Amino acid sequence: MIEIIDLKKSFADKEILKGITTSFEAGKTNLVIGTSGSGKTVFVKCLVGLLEPTSGTISYDGIDFTALSQREKKSIRTQIGMLFQGSALFDSMTVEENVMFPLNMFTSMTAKEKLSRVNFCLERVNLVGANKKYPAEISGGMMKRVGIARAIVLNPKYLFCDEPNSGLDPQTSLLIDELLSDITHEYKMITIINTHDMNSVMGMGEKIVFLHQGFKEWEGNNQQILDTDNEILYNFIFASDFLKQLRKGAGGAIKKD
């Protein structure tokens, strides 16, 4: 379990995260949602240690991550997989080398074992035969899938995804969502996905944390979100008139217009 208690983060005199307390459980797809500028990315970057929180604690299975030294954090980081918004694949390496990179760095597996593991992960993300291609030669959706393969190659306990569907068509987005959901349940990982894709929210939000202006405004799941009586969340989820009409038809808790 990842537990976050009163997490605050400021840049100069501007407070971005204003005391967030929540927790994420294993085997669940946890979604962090919010409008642009609500602090989602800063929140996730604090969780993985790319940013130092101003105050508060982040515990990974009982270990206070914020109290660890850089060297001690390494041991937790090797259990973290992360999918970046732009995939962050290494341009100078092929798909195979990208996925193999963590294995090369942290394991003493033989070349054959590593290749077999890489092929397994590529197969898992439906990318058989793309081994020798460079990132510049594949599509955005394929890059995301390579990113997922690289993130899961070391069997991480924690998987973080920063806007996995940005820039993808709805069909590919759905495939990525299904993949993330399947992997999470299969490997009992703690998956935290930072998104504002409503399809993802409705489709796989087993736990949803809604951030607004640096505060945790609401938390629940994809069933509860439909019946929310939180006006800010309502306005975020049903931003378009089309969705509002659908919602009115379904008879939600808050009736607007």
Add this chain to the structure above:
Amino acid sequence: MTFLNHFGKYLLMLRDMFTRPENFYMYWKELLRQMNGIGVGSLIIVGVISLFVGAVTALQFAYQLGSTFFPEYLIGYIVRDTMIIELAPTLSGLVLAGKVGSNVAGELGTMRISEQIDALEIMGINPNGYLVLPKISAAVIIIPPLVVLSATLGIFGGYWAAENYGISPTNYQKGLLYLFDPFNVVIMTVKSVIFAFVIASVACYQGFYVKGGALDIGRASTRAVVFGSILVIVFDYIVALVMT
């Protein structure tokens, strides 16, 4: 104050690259890749420039001394010492500050903007150690031999130009051996090592801490070339002052 901030950050970057490698073989592979990029990738530009600079030096001195009673062999002597002490290390340094500086700053800047450096950090890999150290080490290892090659090609260029100008090859060769001081080679080597370190580390610093977008990568590359070139000239003066 801003200068001190940058200098402090630069020193911290250098300090942080010295950690125990996660996997020595991967670091070695990266070092070889960088040596290939910096050294082999710069062979043609450094070679061609050195050849012609040596040739022009020989022609200019032959022209200047042509109407006086200076012996012909002095052309070989002048080309040799000019190439070894000054032109080979400094010109190569300036050329490499442009080529390697922009390349390294651009590569690291792109990696920073596209979150590749963040990806390394999250994997538990020290990005300074894996990205910066191999680049600086590769430059310090490969640039001195490149400078030696530059001096050699410059002297050959001078030989070729002098012969075409009508100076006898025997006299040029005599000049090459005339009053040869091996310490000049030491000066050349010291300069090349210092220039290599300055060019690579400044470029790494500029690229590693890029913030923003594509425009900022361009700016970082320009700064790497400008600061690298200026520092090459400044250190050229300092080494000359200290060693001659």
